[in-house]
Amino acid sequence: MSPVEQVVIGEGPVRWQEVVAVARRGAQLALSDTAWARIDNAQAIVERIVASGERAYGVNTGLGALCNISLQGEQLSQLSRNTLLSHACGVGVALSDEQTRSIICAAIINYSQGKSGLHRQVVEALLNLLNRNITPYVPSQGSVGYLTHMAHIGIALLGVGNVSYRGHVVPAQQALDAEGLSPVVLGAKDGLCLVNGTPCMTGLSCLAIADAQRLTQWADVIGAMSFEALGGQINAFDPEIIALKPHPGMQIVGSNLRGLLDGSEVVVNSHGIRTQDALSVRSIPQVHGATRDQLVHATRQIEIELNSATDNPLLLGTPEAYRVVSQANPHGQSVAMAADLLAIAVAELGSIAERRLDRLINPTISNLPAFLVSQPGVNSGMMIVQYVAASLCAENRQLAQPAVTDNFVTSGLQEDHLSMGTNAALKLHKVLDNTTQILAIEYLLAAQAFEFLKIQRFGVGTDAAWRVLREEVPPYDEDRWLAPDIASSAKVLRSEALLERVFRQCRSLTIDSARRSSACGLLERGLPAKNDDAVFLIHLID
Numbered sequence: 001m002s003p004v005e006q007v008v009i010g011e012g013p014v015r016w017q018e019v020v021a022v023a024r025r026g027a028q029l030a031l032s033d034t035a036w037a038r039i040d041n042a043q044a045i046v047e048r049i050v051a052s053g054e055r056a057y058g059v060n061t062g063l064g065a066l067c068n069i070s071l072q073g074e075q076l077s078q079l080s081r082n083t084l085l086s087h088a089c090g091v092g093v094a095l096s097d098e099q100t101r102s103i104i105c106a107a108i109i110n111y112s113q114g115k116s117g118l119h120r121q122v123v124e125a126l127l128n129l130l131n132r133n134i135t136p137y138v139p140s141q142g143s144v145g146y147l148t149h150m151a152h153i154g155i156a157l158l159g160v161g162n163v164s165y166r167g168h169v170v171p172a173q174q175a176l177d178a179e180g181l182s183p184v185v186l187g188a189k190d191g192l193c194l195v196n197g198t199p200c201m202t203g204l205s206c207l208a209i210a211d212a213q214r215l216t217q218w219a220d221v222i223g224a225m226s227f228e229a230l231g232g233q234i235n236a237f238d239p240e241i242i243a244l245k246p247h248p249g250m251q252i253v254g255s256n257l258r259g260l261l262d263g264s265e266v267v268v269n270s271h272g273i274r275t276q277d278a279l280s281v282r283s284i285p286q287v288h289g290a291t292r293d294q295l296v297h298a299t300r301q302i303e304i305e306l307n308s309a310t311d312n313p314l315l316l317g318t319p320e321a322y323r324v325v326s327q328a329n330p331h332g333q334s335v336a337m338a339a340d341l342l343a344i345a346v347a348e349l350g351s352i353a354e355r356r357l358d359r360l361i362n363p364t365i366s367n368l369p370a371f372l373v374s375q376p377g378v379n380s381g382m383m384i385v386q387y388v389a390a391s392l393c394a395e396n397r398q399l400a401q402p403a404v405t406d407n408f409v410t411s412g413l414q415e416d417h418l419s420m421g422t423n424a425a426l427k428l429h430k431v432l433d434n435t436t437q438i439l440a441i442e443y444l445l446a447a448q449a450f451e452f453l454k455i456q457r458f459g460v461g462t463d464a465a466w467r468v469l470r471e472e473v474p475p476y477d478e479d480r481w482l483a484p485d486i487a488s489s490a491k492v493l494r495s496e497a498l499l500e501r502v503f504r505q506c507r508s509l510t511i512d513s514a515r516r517s518s519a520c521g522l523l524e525r526g527l528p529a530k531n532d533d534a535v536f537l538i539h540l541i542d
Contacts, residue, residue, distance in 0.1 A: 004028055010035025010112050013307050016299065019109075019206035023102035028131050031112055031123070038114020039123060044319040046117040046189050050076065056324040057313050058192035059117070080191030084158065087151035087195050090139030095149070097135040097164050099429075102203035104130055104153060106306060110197050115309035115316065118193035125157045125184045134175045137162040143422040146330060147195050154194035159183035197310035198332040201421035205302045205339050208425065211432045212295050212346055215439065216288065218493050219349045220253055221502055222443045223284045224260040225462045226356040227277075229449035230366060231270035234261065236282035249296070250289030257284060259506035260461030266453055278365075280355035287352045294345035301338035332421035336404040339424035343431045347396040350435035354389045357442040360449055361386055372448040372476065379479045382445055385486065389441045392434040399427045399434075440489035443469060444476075451475045464505040468498050 005025060007018045010032030021027040031039075049056050060076060095103075104126055110116065111123050129136065136156035142148040155161045159173035166178075176183060184190075235241075242254035261267050276282060312330050316323040361382050363370040373381030403424035447469045450458065458466065472488040492498050 006030060008032055009109055010038075013303070014109050016206040016209045016303055016306065019102055019105050019203060019306070020210045022105045022130060023098045023203070023207060024210070026133070029105060029108065029127055031108070031127075035112040035114070036120065039111060039116075039118070039120055041318060042114045042117040042315045043119055045315045045317070045322045045324075046187075048319045048322065049324060050188050054324075057326045058196075059189045059313070059324070076188035077186055080186035080188065080194075081158065083191030083195060084151050084154040084186075085160070087147050088155045088161065090142035090148040090152055092139050092141035095138045095140050098207065099204055100135050100138045100149075100153065101130060102207050103138075103149060103200050104203070106199035106203035106206070107150065107153075107194075107197065109306060110199055110308075110310055111193070113309040115314045116189075116193045116196075116311045117315045118190045119187050122157065122184055122186070122190050122194070125181070126153075128179070128181055129153075129156065132179050132181075133165070134172075134179065135164040136172070137164065137169060140426060143200060144420060146198060146200050146332070146422065149200045149422065150195045150197075154191070157184040157194075158186075193311055196312060197330050198305055198308075198335055198421065199310075201332045201335045201339065201425045202302060202305045204422065204425035204429065205298075205335055205342075206306065208339070208342065208428045208432060209295070209299050209302060211429075211436075212342060214496060214499060215346065215349065215432065215435060215493070216292055216295065217256075217499055217503070218439060218443075219288055219291075219353065220256040220284070221260060221461065221465045221499075222353070222439050222446060223288065223356065224257050224459065225446035225450070225465060226360060226442060227257070227281055227284065228261060228264055228266050228459060228462050229368070229446050229453065230277070230281055230356075230359055231273055232267070232277050232281050233271065233274065234258075234267050236277065237261075237285060242285055245286070247289050247293055249292030250285045252292060253285040253288045256506075260465075260502075261459035262461070262506065263457065264459035264462065265457040267459065269456060278355075278359065280352050280359065284352070287348060291345040291349050294341050298338035298342040298345075301334045305332070305335045333404065336421035336424045337402075339421065339428045340402040340404050343424070343428045344400045346428070346431050346435050347393075347400040350389075350396050350431075350438040351393055353435075353438050353442045354386075354393045357389055357438075357445045358386050360442075360445045366449070368449050368452055372445060372452075373479070374477065381479070382448065382476070382482075385441050385444065385482060388486075389438045392438050396431050396434050399431050403427060436490055436493055437486065440486055440493055443489045443493070444473065444485055447473070448476050461502055461506040464502045468492060468501060 005021060005027035007022055007027045008030045009018070011034060022029050046059055049059050055061060108123060108126055111118060128134070134156070136153045138149050138152040152161060156163050156172040159176055161172050162169050163172045163175045165175040173183070237254050237257050239254060239258070242251060308329065310329045312328065313324050313326045314329065316325065359365050360368065361371045370376040371381030371383045373379040403420040406420050447466050450466045457463070469489060469492060472492055473485050476485075
């Protein structure tokens with residue numbers, strides 16, 4: 001039995017991959033002794049403030065527009081409890097377990113900065129939710145930035161609300177009892193800390209990065225298959241030409257395409273059949289590369305936020321010499337913009353894929369049987385799956401409209417500029433789902449086109465991709481129920497292991513892998529990397 005994966009935070013910057021490991025793979029999360037010391041120091045500052053009677057927002061005052069109402073004694077604990085109960089008013093379908101886990105993980109990372117002030121036992125209770133697989137039931141809608149999602153997580157600590165536990169939705173108290181855990185008794189500022197900051201949008205965005213990284217790789221694979229099936233002119237991917245437009249992402253895509261298509265008789269035999277291809281075929285490096293570059297930028301923004309202190313107020317110094325500062329670090333503008341940008345970038349992967357797959361089924365431009373079936377007429381073939389892809393593209397265009405530019409006024413004019421970052425992250429997840437389905441359809445069509453061309457040798461990477469899909473989906477000889485085929489294709493695209501199988505066949509990508517090992521080793525040892533290694537590291541696909 002393999003050991004349980006563990007992520008320990010508190011000694012250095014946290015990467016998005018660590019959030020994904022906890023949220024998606026069930027890695028155990030722990031804090032270092034240094035992180036616990038920071039948490040205890042901030043809580044001691046809260047105790048000092050309470051004892052002194054100094055007014056501090058959210059510590060001994062009401063919240064939002066009620067910030068000028070002073071509280072004391074038992075009211076401070078009651079305020080924390082009431083904050084969670086009153087803010088837990090989300091609506092709509094629940095987040096998935098992994099989405100909720102990503103939010104909890106990001107929240108704990110925020111608290112590990114030691115600037116929040118909540119009690120140690122609250123953080124321990126959140127760790128128990130993750131490490132014992134008790135996942136609060138969190139309605140997905142109702143957040144203008146943060147608040148509602150975290151409140152639904154917070155009430156589970158009180159034994160209130162429902163949770164996902166051992167495959168069932170049960171009352172939170174029932175799950176706590178089953179694990180021998182007691183509800184948390186909150187103190188001053190605990191309630192505010194539990195609903196504050198940007199963990200909702202940041203945790204969700206970390207999961208989105210993982211999916212976007214994988215999807216950009218598959219897009220290159222599937223785009224190369226369509227290029228080959230359509231008799232694409234390889235000169236468009238000439239390394240000297242690609243280098244004349246030195247966007248880093250474009251260079252990587254050009255290299256990927258050449259590696260995937262290496263050794264293809266289809267490409268050689270197609271040389272010169274036309275002067276140039278349609279843009280959806282010859283501009284794969286330019287379009288896919290632009291998506292990669294935006295992903296690099298978005299990842300940087302999200303990781304900076306992940307490693308930031310995002311509460312209000314923040315507590316600085318020590319109990320003997322402290323500062324309490326009200327500010328706006330919970331405002332998630334950077335993450336909201338990054339998620340919006342990434343939604344646009346991923347939607348474009350789907351947009352160009354839909355144009356390529358439409359060409360595959362059109363006999364007037366593909367030189368392949370109509371709708372990729374041997375007996376068109378009696379068989380409709382792959383006709384209607386293009387409709388599905390077009391519908392998903394249309395939805396993506398709607399979802400690619402920015403959330404961050406929407407604005408509303410809340411809390412009696414006190415909170416009058418909002419990031420809408422959680423909405424941005426959630427619609428990014430929907431764009432990723434839609435684009436996965438579009439690419440799954442293109443994958444089906446390109447693989448079916450290969451059935452009519454297989455007397456020739458395919459590229460080393462495209463041939464591997466074709467064979468991977470054929471392990472799940474047989475050739476389309478006559479009309480059959482197609483929805484399961486799309487689902488099977490999409491399942492392949494969600495597999496890191498199958499993607500690695502395809503890329504292992506490509507010599508140039510093996511070289512890239514060696515460069516990654518070398519460059520990462522330099523960074524781990526704190527040594528400077530060469531310029532080209534540094535550029536490469538920015539674009540790592542982990």
